[in-house]
Amino acid sequence: MKRRFRFPRWSLVPIGGEPDVPVTAFTLRCLWVDDDGRACGAGSGPREDSDAAKRWAWGHGETCREHVRFSGRITRPWTMRIDGPL
Incomplete structure (x- = not known):
């Protein structure tokens, strides 16, 4: 039986001081976290x-230690804020 992975609560924080963008399955395709x-x-x-x-x-x-896959994509630089454990 396959265990379903539960994503933690986290946000994308676009560079430039813009409001946080919630991470969803449609936000980006893949990311690496340094x-x-x-x-x-x-x-x-x-x-x-x-x-x-x-x-x-x-x-x-x-330089990255985590690889998380999503669908969709993001096209501008951003940082990530994690609100829960990976």
Whole structure:
């Protein structure tokens, strides 16, 4: 029996002081979170689980420790605020 993964409550915080944008299944396709908790890549590039995708993710894939998949995409720089445990 497959266990269903429950996403924590978290928000995207666009760079520039704009209001928080809730993360939903339609917000972005993939992201990597670096050691400071910032998202360092998102979009619809190469396969998300490949090394090429990590390098493609704004050139910061090598610094990231988490990889979370969503559908959709986001096209501007942003940071992430986590309201619950990963």
